[in-house]
Amino acid sequence: MTVSGLRDRLRPALIALGVLVLLAASLAVAAYNEHQNRLQATQAAQTQAQVLADTVTAALSFSDNGALREYVDALRANPELDAVGVYDSDGRLAAGYTRSDLADRLSNVLTPRGAPDRIIVFAPVVQNGQRLGMVYVRDRIEPITRRLSRYVGPSLLVLMAMMMFAVSTLDALALRRANQDLQTQMVERERAEAALRQSQKMEAIGRLTGGIAHDFNNMLAIIIGSLELLLKRHADADPKLLRFVHHAMEGAKRAAALTQRLLAFSRLQPLNPTPSDITRTVTDMTDLLRRTLGEAVAVETVLVGGLWRAHIDLPQLEIAIINLAINARDAMPEGGKLTIETGNAYLDRTYVQGEEDLQPGQYVMIAITDTGTGIAPELLSQVFEPFFTTKPAGKGTGLGLSQVQGFIKQSGGHLRIYSEVGVGTTVKLYLPRALAAADRPPASMSRSAAPARRETTVLVVEDEAGVRDFAVEALIELGFDTVAADGGRAALDLLDAHPEISVILSDVVMPEMNGRMFVEQALKRRPDLEVVFMTGYTRNAIVHNGVLDPGTHLVTKPFTVAQLGAEIDAVLGVR
Amino acid sequence: MGLLTHRPGVAARRRTAWILTVCTALFVAGAARPATAEVNPLATAIKASYLYKMAPFVDWPAGAFPTPTSPFVLCVVGRDPFGPLLDRAVSGQSVSGRPIVVDRLDQISRNSPCQIAFLAGSATQSMPQALLALRGAPVLTITDDAAAPGIVDFTVAGDRVRFRIDDEAAAENGLTISSKLLSLALKVNPRKASDIDR
Numbered sequence: 083m084t085v086s087g088l089r090d091r092l093r094p095a096l097i098a099l100g101v102l103v104l105l106a107a108s109l110a111v112a113a114y115n116e117h118q119n120r121l122q123a124t125q126a127a128q129t130q131a132q133v134l135a136d137t138v139t140a141a142l143s144f145s146d147n148g149a150l151r152e153y154v155d156a157l158r159a160n161p162e163l164d165a166v167g168v169y170d171s172d173g174r175l176a177a178g179y180t181r182s183d184l185a186d187r188l189s190n191v192l193t194p195r196g197a198p199d200r201i202i203v204f205a206p207v208v209q210n211g212q213r214l215g216m217v218y219v220r221d222r223i224e225p226i227t228r229r230l231s232r233y234v235g236p237s238l239l240v241l242m243a244m245m246m247f248a249v250s251t252l253d254a255l256a257l258r259r260a261n262q263d264l265q266t267q268m269v270e271r272e273r274a275e276a277a278l279r280q281s282q283k284m285e286a287i288g289r290l291t292g293g294i295a296h297d298f299n300n301m302l303a304i305i306i307g308s309l310e311l312l313l314k315r316h317a318d319a320d321p322k323l324l325r326f327v328h329h330a331m332e333g334a335k336r337a338a339a340l341t342q343r344l345l346a347f348s349r350l351q352p353l354n355p356t357p358s359d360i361t362r363t364v365t366d367m368t369d370l371l372r373r374t375l376g377e378a379v380a381v382e383t384v385l386v387g388g389l390w391r392a393h394i395d396l397p398q399l400e401i402a403i404i405n406l407a408i409n410a411r412d413a414m415p416e417g418g419k420l421t422i423e424t425g426n427a428y429l430d431r432t433y434v435q436g437e438e439d440l441q442p443g444q445y446v447m448i449a450i451t452d453t454g455t456g457i458a459p460e461l462l463s464q465v466f467e468p469f470f471t472t473k474p475a476g477k478g479t480g481l482g483l484s485q486v487q488g489f490i491k492q493s494g495g496h497l498r499i500y501s502e503v504g505v506g507t508t509v510k511l512y513l514p515r516a517l518a519a520a521d522r523p524p525a526s527m528s529r530s531a532a533p534a535r536r537e538t539t540v541l542v543v544e545d546e547a548g549v550r551d552f553a554v555e556a557l558i559e560l561g562f563d564t565v566a567a568d569g570g571r572a573a574l575d576l577l578d579a580h581p582e583i584s585v586i587l588s589d590v591v592m593p594e595m596n597g598r599m600f601v602e603q604a605l606k607r608r609p610d611l612e613v614v615f616m617t618g619y620t621r622n623a624i625v626h627n628g629v630l631d632p633g634t635h636l637v638t639k640p641f642t643v644a645q646l647g648a649e650i651d652a653v654l655g656v657r
Numbered sequence: 658m659g660l661l662t663h664r665p666g667v668a669a670r671r672r673t674a675w676i677l678t679v680c681t682a683l684f685v686a687g688a689a690r691p692a693t694a695e696v697n698p699l700a701t702a703i704k705a706s707y708l709y710k711m712a713p714f715v716d717w718p719a720g721a722f723p724t725p726t727s728p729f730v731l732c733v734v735g736r737d738p739f740g741p742l743l744d745r746a747v748s749g750q751s752v753s754g755r756p757i758v759v760d761r762l763d764q765i766s767r768n769s770p771c772q773i774a775f776l777a778g779s780a781t782q783s784m785p786q787a788l789l790a791l792r793g794a795p796v797l798t799i800t801d802d803a804a805a806p807g808i809v810d811f812t813v814a815g816d817r818v819r820f821r822i823d824d825e826a827a828a829e830n831g832l833t834i835s836s837k838l839l840s841l842a843l844k845v846n847p848r849k850a851s852d853i854d855r
Contacts, residue, residue, distance in 0.1 A: 140837035143710045145703075149841065209713035209835070211753050 097251045101244050108240045112233055120223065123162075124201050127221035130163065131205035135217040138168050139209040142176055150177035157219075164200060167218040168207070176215065199223045280463065281438065287467070288488075295341040296591075300546055302341065303640035305334045307552030310643050314559060338640045346398070346485040346492075352617070352636055353395040353492060357516030360399075360446055361389050364422055367400060371407050371420070378417030379410075385424050392446040392513035398489050399513070405482040406450045406509050413454025413507060423449040427512060429496065440496050445512035456503040465499065486511075538654065539563040539580065543573040543588040543600060544616070549639065553587060553616070556643045560650070570595030570603070577604055583611070585650060590617040612653040616641065703818045704811050705739040705746045708775055708799060711809060712752040714838035718831040721772055721795040722755070729755040732771035734762050734787055735779035738801070767794035775799045776807055795831050808832070814843060824848040 134153060141149035150168055154177045157166050167178030201221040207214045223229075309331045313324065345351040364383055372381050392399075403422075410420050427447040434442045457465060466487040486509075490497045496512040540562045544550035550566055557564045565580050567573035569592060577583055586604060590597035601613050614635045637649045708731055729752040733739065747757040752772075764782035765774055767790060774796050778784040784805040791798055798807030808830065810821045821844040827834050828848040839845050 137837075140714060140835065140841045143713070144707065144841055146841055209837075210716075212713040212751075214713070 093254060094251055097247050101247050104240060104243060108236060111236070115233075116229070119229070120201070123221055123223055124203065127163075127201050127203045127219050128205065130157065130160070130221075131203050131217045131219040134166065134168070134219070135205040135207045138177075138217070139207055139214055142168060142170055142207055142215050143209065145176070147177060154178055162222050163219060164222040165218070165220040168215065169218065170215040171213060173216075178218070180220075199225070284467070291344040295344040298337065298341045299639040300549055302334055302338045304548035304552055306331065306338065306640045306642065307549075307556060309334065311552070311555050311559065314643070334640070342638075343485045346488045351398075351489075351492070352638060353398060353489075355393050355395045355493060357391040358394050358396045358399070360392050360394075360424055360448060360513070361385050363396060363399065364403075364424060364448070367403060368422075371404070374404070375407060375411045375420065379414060380417075380419045382419060382421045383423070384421060386426070388426075389424050390426055390444065390446050391516040393516035394493055394495070394513045395489075398493075402486040402489055402511070403448070403450065405486050409482055410450060410452035410454060410507070413452050413456070418453035418506075421449075421451040423447075423451070425449070426515075429512060437496060439491065439494075441494070444515040445495065446515055448511045448513070449508055450511075451506060451508040453506045456505055456507055457499075457501040458503055459501075462499060462501060536561045536563075538584055539565060539582045540585045540587055540650065541573060541576060541580070541583045542566040543568075543570065543586065543592070543597070545569060545589060545592045549589070549616075553646070556646050557587070557650075559643055560647045562650070569593065570597075570600035573600060574603060574607075577607060583608075585612045585614065585653060587614050587616060587646075587650070590615050614649050614653055616646075697813070700813055700818050701738055702742050702746075704801065705743040707811070707818065707820070708739075708743065708773060709747050709750055709752070709757055711797065711799070711838070712757075712773065714835035715797055715827075716833040716835075717772055717797075718795050721831075723770065727755065727770070728758040729753075730758050730760050730771050730773075732760045732762055732765060732769060732774045733777065734765045734774055735777040735782065735784070737761055738777060739775075764790075765796075766790050767796075769796075771796050773797045773799060774807075775801075776805075777801070778805075791830070792826075793829055793831075797827070797830070797832055808834075812843065819843045822846070 134157065137153050138150055140146070141153065154166050154168060157163050158179065158181075165178070165180035167180075168176045170176050199222065201223060203219050203221070205217045205219070207217060309327055312327055313331075316324075342351060364385060368381055368383055375381065407420060414420075425447045427445045429440070429442055429445055431442045434440045465483050467484060487497055490511055490513070494514045498510040498512070499507065500510070501507040540557050542550055542553045542557065542564055544553060544566075545568055547568070550568065554564045554566050562585075563582075565576050565583060567576050571594065573586075573588075586601065588597045588601060592600075597615055597617075601615075604611055605613075612635075614637060616637045616639055635649050635653050637646055712729065731743075731747065733743065737743075743759055747759060750757050760771065762769065762771075763779045765771065765776070765787050772795070774787075774791060776784050776787045776798055777800075778787070782790070784800060784802060788798060788800075788805060788807060797809065799809045799811070800807035801811040803810065803812065806821065806823060808823050808827045810823070812819055812821060820842055822834060822839055822842040823846040824834055824839065825846050825848045
């Protein structure tokens with residue numbers, strides 16, 4: 083405890099002590115005053131008795147009762163003198179009076195009965211050393227009520243002082259509490275501001291990477307498309323030359339994968355969530371993981387029965403699990419154990435409160451736990467940032483966890499990471515439960531083998547010439563007839579001019595008219611048209627939260643000739 | 658108050674009864690002179706007690722006593738009206754620590770060792786002669802005769818024994834009489850202004 087804390091704790095006790103001291107002091111003063119008062123009254127009575135004794139000597143000596151009576155009666159003027167008696171040398175009463183209600187007799191004064199509010203004094207009557215008799219004076223002390231009334235003023239002062247003490251104590255306590263509240267609020271505010279800054283940072287990075295990835299995808303589409311056409315048309319070229327082309331193709335595809343992850347982080351990749359059997363997915367992946375992770379890492383699965391189906395894009399989930407597994411392996415250079423658990427979870431309102439964009443409800447949980455080095459607490463908040471990596475330069479892209487995070491968030495799920503240095507790390511993925519009963523059949527991956535001549539005309543709408551040319555070339559390669567336009571308006575004109583058009587392949591983001599608006603107009607004129615979108619950047623009109631509208635077909639740039647062919651076959655209903 | 662009003666009366670009656678008893682005893686014994694018609698035996702007893710009661714209110718000059726331990730001498734000069742009443746009254750009494758001694762003389766001179774002298778007159782020395790003899794001596798002269806008053810002269814007024822005081826004569830004899838006593842006197846012949854400061 084700090085010194086000021088000790089002082090704060092002691093303050094009420096000190097003030098109570100002060101009040102007690104004040105009270106004791108005032109009581110002592112009152113008692114002293116009372117004593118002084120009594121002493122003074124006694125002295126006054128003593129003086130009175132002495133004066134009387136000196137006066138009555140001759141009258142007493144010569145039995146001048148008239149004179150005695152006059153002397154004694156003179157004292158009646160003093161109302162406080164309760165009783166006065168003059169006695170001769172034989173102890174006989176010579177003169178006196180009493181006005182007391184006390185039932186005593188002056189003849190008994192030598193043995194006065196107890197009367198606390200009376201002062202009784204005796205004075206000898208002496209003349210020239212000759213004892214002639216005695217004087218008795220009884221003084222009435224002021225009544226207790228009048229004496230108490232004299233202490234009302236000081237008592238009020240003491241009372242007020244004590245109240246002031248009390249008020250100041252309460253004030254101090256209230257101030258302390260307010261100060262604590264303020265400090266708590268400041269801490270909370272700082273925390274909230276830090277969280278806001280973090281989310282703004284992630285948002286900004288997301289926009290940036292999303293934008294870059296989009297442009298890169300367009301360029302990669304051109305590169306990959308061109309290389310594919312080169313390979314197709316000059317398949318008989320010099321093998322050495324072809325190897326270079328293959329290398330270039332390889333690099334372009336890796337670049338495409340990288341931009342895909344960037345899009346995943348920026349939550350802009352197109353997702354195709356389906357009700358998925360997570361138990362089967364994990365079981366199917368176990369063998370792959372064992373082989374990927376090597377001998378040193380034991381893979382264990384703990385799967386519950388009756389696991390709900392999750393509404394999730396399965397290929398992306400597999401990538402996420404592999405990413406996490408690879409992170410786990412890298413955290414266990416000496417080997418260890420990787421545990422994958424599943425379970426049903428309910429995230430309640432209180433849990434959801436602190437999380438952005440998370441709804442309370444039922445979730446399918448996948449927990450991936452390693453026995454690795456763990457992550458220091460101060461780094462935990464940073465691990466989801468893109469390009470943040472603890473791995474040596476060149477070994478990791480720093481996009482693994484950010485891809486997982488982006489993907490899960492985009493899917494309406496939730497991710498939690500628990501880590502303890504030296505013990506290990508657990509990443510829990512919460513995937514939204516699939517409530518739709520029907521399971522959509524998986525999309526056909528087969529494609530028609532022979533690029534035969536088709537009786538189908540495809541309208542290509544793309545503002546970027548490179549991509550448009552590649553698409554046209556690719557369609558021709560696949561055996562389609564093509565008509566191309568560089569924008570929505572031109573495309574609508576072409577549509578009117580070419581009634582043979584039965585399929586539209588349209589970009590989504592275009593300057594004057596976006597893909598969705600164009601398709602809507604086109605479908606108004608020709609409701610029988612089949613539509614395939616191509617996109618590298620899907621934050622646009624046809625995508626809600628990255629999820630395709632039901633029934634929409636889409637190819638993601640950069641795409642291959644085969645992918646394009648498969649998608650168009652799909653809309654045409656070709657098996 | 659009601660309790661008290663009759664108390665002095667009771668005391669007075671007791672005293673009266675006591676004095677009467679004493680007087681009766683004296684008469685029966687025949688020890689006293691035949692009382693004159695005007696002599697009241699009760700008043701005589703009171704006067705006897707007054708003789709020594711005067712003492713505390715009077716200051717004698719330093720040379721009044723031969724030695725510091727000398728007794729206080731009360732002289733009765735001439736016809737003694739008190740007899741054993743006086744002896745009884747002074748028995749056990751003292752003045753400023755000096756025991757009181759009663760001395761009965763036929764005549765008195767300024768050399769007599771008396772501090773108080775009750776002058777009643779005798780065959781050998783009349784009262785005026787005695788007064789003259791004691792003039793200037795440190796003796797408090799007490800008389801019961803208005804014709805030849807001493808410093809203190811008894812009288813009876815309204816059934817009570819009172820006294821007149823000649824403070825001038827007291828001053829001549831070098832005595833100082835307390836004002837308290839003076840205030841009780843029926844009449845005071847004040848001392849000369851020049852003597853008051855002494």
